[in-house]
Amino acid sequence: MATTLLVLVPVAVVLAVGAGAVAVSPAHVVEIVRHHLTGSVPDVPAAEDQIVWAVRVPRVLLAFVTGAGLAVAGATLQAVVRNPLADPYVLGVSAGASAAAVVVLTTGVGGGIAGGVAGGLGVSGAAFCGGLLTLGLVLLLGRQHGRVDPTRLLLAGVALGYLFQAVTSYLQLRQGGAKLQAVLFWLLGTVASAQWSSLWLPAALVAVCTGWLIVRARTLDALVLGDEVAASLGLRAGWLRVQLLVVAALLTAAVIAVAGGVGFVGLVAPHAVRLLVGTGHRLLLPLAALAGGVFLVLADLVGRTAAPPVELPLTVVTAVAGVPFFLVLLRRGGART
Amino acid sequence: MMRLAVHDLGVDLAGRRVVEGITFDCAPGSVTGLVGPNGSGKSTVCRAVYRALRPAAGSVHVDGRDVHTELGPRQVARRIAAMVQEGTLGVDSRVLDAVLVGRTPHFGALGRAGARDHAAVTDALQRVGAAHLAHREFTALSGGEKQRVLLARALAQHPGVLVLDEPTNHLDIAGQLDLLDLVRSLPVTVLAVLHDLNLAAASCDHLVVLAHGHLVAQGAPGDVLTPGLLHDVFGVRAHCGTNPLTGRVQLSYALAGADPTHPRSEIPCAPSPGSSPSPRSCRPPSSSPWA
Numbered sequence: 156m157a158t159t160l161l162v163l164v165p166v167a168v169v170l171a172v173g174a175g176a177v178a179v180s181p182a183h184v185v186e187i188v189r190h191h192l193t194g195s196v197p198d199v200p201a202a203e204d205q206i207v208w209a210v211r212v213p214r215v216l217l218a219f220v221t222g223a224g225l226a227v228a229g230a231t232l233q234a235v236v237r238n239p240l241a242d243p244y245v246l247g248v249s250a251g252a253s254a255a256a257v258v259v260l261t262t263g264v265g266g267g268i269a270g271g272v273a274g275g276l277g278v279s280g281a282a283f284c285g286g287l288l289t290l291g292l293v294l295l296l297g298r299q300h301g302r303v304d305p306t307r308l309l310l311a312g313v314a315l316g317y318l319f320q321a322v323t324s325y326l327q328l329r330q331g332g333a334k335l336q337a338v339l340f341w342l343l344g345t346v347a348s349a350q351w352s353s354l355w356l357p358a359a360l361v362a363v364c365t366g367w368l369i370v371r372a373r374t375l376d377a378l379v380l381g382d383e384v385a386a387s388l389g390l391r392a393g394w395l396r397v398q399l400l401v402v403a404a405l406l407t408a409a410v411i412a413v414a415g416g417v418g419f420v421g422l423v424a425p426h427a428v429r430l431l432v433g434t435g436h437r438l439l440l441p442l443a444a445l446a447g448g449v450f451l452v453l454a455d456l457v458g459r460t461a462a463p464p465v466e467l468p469l470t471v472v473t474a475v476a477g478v479p480f481f482l483v484l485l486r487r488g489g490a491r492t
Numbered sequence: 493m494m495r496l497a498v499h500d501l502g503v504d505l506a507g508r509r510v511v512e513g514i515t516f517d518c519a520p521g522s523v524t525g526l527v528g529p530n531g532s533g534k535s536t537v538c539r540a541v542y543r544a545l546r547p548a549a550g551s552v553h554v555d556g557r558d559v560h561t562e563l564g565p566r567q568v569a570r571r572i573a574a575m576v577q578e579g580t581l582g583v584d585s586r587v588l589d590a591v592l593v594g595r596t597p598h599f600g601a602l603g604r605a606g607a608r609d610h611a612a613v614t615d616a617l618q619r620v621g622a623a624h625l626a627h628r629e630f631t632a633l634s635g636g637e638k639q640r641v642l643l644a645r646a647l648a649q650h651p652g653v654l655v656l657d658e659p660t661n662h663l664d665i666a667g668q669l670d671l672l673d674l675v676r677s678l679p680v681t682v683l684a685v686l687h688d689l690n691l692a693a694a695s696c697d698h699l700v701v702l703a704h705g706h707l708v709a710q711g712a713p714g715d716v717l718t719p720g721l722l723h724d725v726f727g728v729r730a731h732c733g734t735n736p737l738t739g740r741v742q743l744s745y746a747l748a749g750a751d752p753t754h755p756r757s758e759i760p761c762a763p764s765p766g767s768s769p770s771p772r773s774c775r776p777p778s779s780s781p782w783a
């Protein structure tokens with residue numbers, strides 16, 4: 156499983172970078188990337204170089220980073236709230252981020268004080284802040300007797316999620332035409348606007364958070380068994396849970412701020428990997444990151460090549476392509492036990 | 493093997509004092525049974541011992557060191573292990589991995605499992621007679637096998653004190669005797685919550701009886717389990733006899749007031765081996781309200 160994924164990642168990335176309105180051969184893709192990394196002289200047309208390096212590579216990398224971040228956040232949250240249905244969006248973080256992003260998307264150009272503030276922040280900045288703000292609220296509401304209770308946390312997250320969704324829906328209803336389409340596209344996730352300048356921050360956050368979580372993988376194994384077991388194993392379950400939640404929310408906010416509300420990958424990538432390699436988080440977290448990354452690279456590839464020149468939002472592809480794949484895995488996993 | 497000393501323990505839950513003034517000692521290598529009706533505070537005492545709850549008063553010492561003030565959570569977890577009921581994520585894990593979780597307090601900063609950890613897991617599984625289950629899925633095991641594996645996890649922690657909260661839950665009668673026999677043979681100090689008083693009498697060196705969060709009696713099972721105590725604490729009429737197969741205390745009980753012509757004081761306690769149970773205590777089924 157691990158080796159398959161390690162081979163699959165570069166193959167998928169090269170394929171995805173090569174494919175598109177202007178097809179670039181894998182050899183040229185490798186040549187161009189090598190040129191930019193080592194400074195060697197590329198033996199390819201300048202137009203290809205421009206398309207590959209300035210447009211496609213950041214886009215594919217952003218898709219990978221987004222998928223990896225959401226998969227790791229999903230795996231972590233499933234352990235923290237001890238619920239297999241949890242995904243990065245269950246805590247309302249994405250609803251908060253979406254509401255903030257949609258405020259900017261719909262009012263940013265319109266002017267006024269709110270518009271001015273929002274415009275300065277940008278869609279990504281607003282989404283990131285909205286996500287973190289929501290996490291703060293959820294943590295406050297999820298406390299009971301001075302400790303964070305998983306069930307309360309979930310309920311608070313779901314309730315706030317509905318609230319922010321209502322805000323988003325209202326703002327959408329007031330819009331029309333092209334603006335509405337932009338909003339819808341953002342809500343369903345897209346990496347079409349990827350640039351090198353918008354890639355490094357989410358990439359760095361995903362790398363750091365994932366590394367931090369992998370180091371704590373053993374404590375996640377214990378936390379899944381419940382607070383009593385965790386306490387008997389010498390862990391401060393409450394404090395640990397808060398740390399993990401903050402990191403998972405940070406991951407989620409960082410990627411949806413640049414890629415929008417990409418659905419499904421955070422729920423399914425961890426489960427798919429669990430069905431194949433078991434529940435130990437030391438293996439689960441890195442493999443879920445790779446699987447989620449590859450999955451989203453391929454989903455983006457399908458989204459922009461299935462019906463050109465129209466692009467499909469990521470969530471449409473992840474759900475349509477991912478659900479059958481996951482159901483097959485589930486059937487096979489069920490037969491195994 | 494370590495000495496466990498609970499002194500004047502008081503614990504608050506949701507702002508209410510649920511246990512108070514609990515003092516008892518577990519000698520190294522002994523098996524102490526914690527008995528009492530539902531809600532008497534048995535589990536609360538256990539949770540304060542393995543540091544899942546902070547006491548509002550009193551202290552818990554393991555080998556002379558205070559569990560809550562002198563030792564950190566990891567240090568406590570290397571001395572005191574607990575076997576508690578648990579949940580899962582609904583996905584299977586292998587028995588080996590389930591037991592390896594017991595090494596959590598011994599893992600280094602990077603959480604790497606070394607040769608010592610794997611050796612501890614193998615050794616623990618062997619001790620509980622579950623080495624053959626190592627590669628099975630945990631959720632596919634029988635109730636008895638699961639309890640053995642959970643016991644192995646606690647042993648992999650390399651504790652000096654083992655806390656067991658109703659370890660015989662969901663076990664058939666042979667499984668119950670088997671598990672407690674195994675527990676008795678382990679080189680650890682054991683504190684166990686037990687509901688079955690006959691099982692407690694048969695397998696414990698020392699019994700601590702709780703009622704309404706207070707300690708009402710403690711001592712050797714034969715001295716503690718008297719008809720008077722059982723009436724006062726559990727509200728049952730009891731007869732103390734001897735198990736003809738093991739020679740240990742054997743209790744028979746019925747609901748108090750079920751037979752008002754025989755107040756509890758008239759029922760003799762006959763703990764000496766060889767004496768036959770009083771015929772009065774073996775009431776015919778026809779007098780039972782469910783007959």
